[in-house]
Amino acid sequence: MIAQQHANDYWxxxxxxxxxxxxVWALVSFGFGIxxxxxxxxxxxxxxxxxxxxxxxxxxxxxxxxxxxxxWRMNRLDREHGVDxx
Amino acid sequence: xxxYTLNLLVVGATFALYIGIAIWARAGSTAEFYAAGRGxxxxxxxxxxxxxxxxxxxxxxxxxxxxxxxxDSSAYLMGWTGGYVLLAMLLAPYLRKFGKFTVPEFxxxxxxxxxxxxxxxxxxxxxxxxxxxxxxxxxxxAFSRFLEVSSSTGLYIGAAIxxxxxxxxxxxxxxxxxxAQYVVLIFAYTIPAIFISLQLTGNPIPPLGLFAxxxxxxxxxxxxxxxxxTDLGFKSYLTQEDTTLNIFLFTxxxxxxxxxxxHVIVRFFTVPRVADARSSAGWALVFIALLYLVAPxxxxxxxxxxxxxxxPNGTGADALALADIETKSELxxxxxxxxxxxxxxxxxNGDGLIQYVGDKDANELTVNNDIIVLANPEIAxxxxxxxxxxxxxxxxxxxxxAAGLLMAISSAVSHDLIKGQLNPNISEKGELxxxxxxxxxxxxxxxxxxxxxxxxxxxxxxxAFGIAAASIFPALMMGIFSKRVNDKGAIAGMLxxxxxxxxxxxxxxxxxxxxxxxxxxxxxxxxxxxxSTSFGAVGALINFVVxxxxxxxxxxxxxxxxxxxxxxxxxxxxxxxxxx
Numbered sequence: 001m002i003a004q005q006h007a008n009d010y011w012x013x014x015x016x017x018x019x020x021x022x023x024v025w026a027l028v029s030f031g032f033g034i035x036x037x038x039x040x041x042x043x044x045x046x047x048x049x050x051x052x053x054x055x056x057x058x059x060x061x062x063x064x065x066x067x068x069x070x071x072w073r074m075n076r077l078d079r080e081h082g083v084d085x086x
Numbered sequence: 087x088x089x090y091t092l093n094l095l096v097v098g099a100t101f102a103l104y105i106g107i108a109i110w111a112r113a114g115s116t117a118e119f120y121a122a123g124r125g126x127x128x129x130x131x132x133x134x135x136x137x138x139x140x141x142x143x144x145x146x147x148x149x150x151x152x153x154x155x156x157x158d159s160s161a162y163l164m165g166w167t168g169g170y171v172l173l174a175m176l177l178a179p180y181l182r183k184f185g186k187f188t189v190p191e192f193x194x195x196x197x198x199x200x201x202x203x204x205x206x207x208x209x210x211x212x213x214x215x216x217x218x219x220x221x222x223x224x225x226x227x228a229f230s231r232f233l234e235v236s237s238s239t240g241l242y243i244g245a246a247i248x249x250x251x252x253x254x255x256x257x258x259x260x261x262x263x264x265x266a267q268y269v270v271l272i273f274a275y276t277i278p279a280i281f282i283s284l285q286l287t288g289n290p291i292p293p294l295g296l297f298a299x300x301x302x303x304x305x306x307x308x309x310x311x312x313x314x315x316t317d318l319g320f321k322s323y324l325t326q327e328d329t330t331l332n333i334f335l336f337t338x339x340x341x342x343x344x345x346x347x348x349h350v351i352v353r354f355f356t357v358p359r360v361a362d363a364r365s366s367a368g369w370a371l372v373f374i375a376l377l378y379l380v381a382p383x384x385x386x387x388x389x390x391x392x393x394x395x396x397x398p399n400g401t402g403a404d405a406l407a408l409a410d411i412e413t414k415s416e417l418x419x420x421x422x423x424x425x426x427x428x429x430x431x432x433x434x435n436g437d438g439l440i441q442y443v444g445d446k447d448a449n450e451l452t453v454n455n456d457i458i459v460l461a462n463p464e465i466a467x468x469x470x471x472x473x474x475x476x477x478x479x480x481x482x483x484x485x486x487x488a489a490g491l492l493m494a495i496s497s498a499v500s501h502d503l504i505k506g507q508l509n510p511n512i513s514e515k516g517e518l519x520x521x522x523x524x525x526x527x528x529x530x531x532x533x534x535x536x537x538x539x540x541x542x543x544x545x546x547x548x549x550a551f552g553i554a555a556a557s558i559f560p561a562l563m564m565g566i567f568s569k570r571v572n573d574k575g576a577i578a579g580m581l582x583x584x585x586x587x588x589x590x591x592x593x594x595x596x597x598x599x600x601x602x603x604x605x606x607x608x609x610x611x612x613x614x615x616x617x618s619t620s621f622g623a624v625g626a627l628i629n630f631v632v633x634x635x636x637x638x639x640x641x642x643x644x645x646x647x648x649x650x651x652x653x654x655x656x657x658x659x660x661x662x663x664x665x666x
Binding site: 006009010011014018021023024025029030033034035037045046047048049054055056057058059061063066067068070071074075078083084085086 | 152160163164167170171175178179246263293296297298305307308309310314326330333334338339359360361364365367368371372375378379382473550561652655656657658659
């Protein structure tokens with residue numbers, strides 16, 4: 001039962017990290033890049049607006065940061081819960 | 087040295103390299119054949135995934151789509167990269183922990199059902215075959231344009247090269263060849279972009295050049311471009327023309343379609359550890375982003391160059407004279423591309439000038455999306471070796487993706503159909519032989535389809551993504567994140583997603599893509615403003631809902647399946663898992 005509880009804690013922590021990461025993922029692409037773009041029209045980036053920048057460049061940079069953050073954070077979580085490999 | 091000899095030398099050298107790697111990386115076991123022995127370093131695996139993923143569509147077509155679509159084409163950029171976030175967090179580490187060889191194998195084990203595995207095999211084969219046709223035709227086009235052989239000879243040469251390294255080396259041969267192909271394609275893509283960015287903005291880094299000032303006007307490049315396109319009556323480059331709903335759903339469909347394409351998912355089976363599967367998705371996106379960050383710059387700059395070529399004295403002055411196109415050597419490329427039919431020039435009003443304008447009736451120049459990247463160095467008058475490099479890069483992109491797709495098809499046939507359903511007692515040697523034979527057959531079928539491309543080749547890519555998004559991705563995700571979804575739910579969900587999405591595509595593109603059998607068009611779609619290419623997102627939602635509803639009214643999955651789900655959720659013990 002203790003092992004079971006432990007595994008559940010690990011999984012719940014993982015789900016929380018995924019959830020917050022996906023909130024950021026959606027915010028920069030679907031949010032800033034598409035739905036919220038009209039609100040960001042006033043902010044000029046190199047001749048275009050901030051929403052255009054997020055749609056064609058910014059979102060990709062954030063995606064990269066997110067994956068490496070997730071990999072780093074999960075490696076730490078694996079060790080904290082003693083479920084890492086070797 | 088003339089351009090033809092240069093092209094031949096550069097392309098020949100890259101092909102010799104791929105064959106050399108094939109001989110070095112022969113596969114001896116099924117583990118090596120299907121998963122490269124799980125010994126591929128995450129950085130190299132990321133590079134191979136990049137080459138695997140970036141197809142003729144990414145290399146050849148995408149910048150052209152952006153050049154002519156402007157902001158509306160951003161969905162491709164966000165969709166084809168955002169899917170890797172989903173892969174890294176929702177699929178890759180757990181499927182690596184599961185530790186087997188194919189995507190249908192996971193679906194079959196998790197949903198304890200041979201029928202589920204079979205449905206997954208069918209989805210996989212349809213998605214991969216439709217996708218591979220486009221690669222093979224891309225190989226043919228690149229050969230016929232740059233090496234002046236007929237496109238069928240080009241296809242035979244391409245197929246022979248893929249046959250050599252895929253049949254000999256399996257996943258191991260493919261992976262290491264893809265690393266080399268990535269290097270070729272990324273240089274081929276970025277070097278001309280750097281030249282052009284320097285010419286237009288003085289900034290050597292194309293993604294920065296895109297948002298820098300244009301040398302010619304002193305205003306930002308994008309403002310200059312917007313001025314050019316609106317002067318000529320084209321649709322705006324910066325403002326949104328499509329509906330927000332459709333752009334949103336199209337981006338979703340491309341993201342989950344990316345995460346659900348089997349030839350991409352299996353890449354994460356080839357790394358040594360679960361932790362490597364996570365970081366490998368990051369490395370894959372690093373190598374993909376190198377191209378995807380350059381693509382919008384290539385698109386915008388190519389459009390500027392195209393317009394200024396046809397309006398040498400500004401859009402207010404006279405357009406380019408037809409006589410110049412026929413005589414000037416720096417406009418050779420116009421004549422060369424005219425031969426392929428992908429670029430047409432027609433002096434409709436007989437004034438001796440070629441007007442390139444937004445009004446379709448008055449417009450006298452048409453340029454196919456697909457030639458933007460290939461013609462880009464010629465439009466900008468870059469040196470001959472850059473043009474040869476682009477030819478080699480286009481071929482590398484098409485061949486590497488074709489090999490990955492053929493690998494997914496052959497392992498589905500030999501491992502999931504022959505070993506999984508027909509003859510479970512087949513020896514490892516027998517299975518390896520079956521895998522090689524099915525690879526050979528898959529290459530023959532793909533070559534045949536490349537030689538006789540069904541008129542609908544371009545539309546079928548939408549089908550591949552629709553199926554991956556609506557059937558495979560939801561099934562995998564529910565298999566990992568829910569212990570409650572059972573065999574009946576998964577099968578019902580996959581079939582519902584598959585059927586509804588396919589029918590919606592057929593209603594808009596014609597039944598089995600036969601022209602004139604469609605009841606709707608993407609300009610005026612059946613449901614709100616949802617185009618058939620975006621419908622995969624709705625199909626996925628249907629899959630999730632059906633699977634949950636059916637599962638909740640039927641029995642729970644058996645205890646050992648629930649234990650399987652528990653075990654794939656934790657990385658510990660991944661090394662112990664075997665392929666059988």
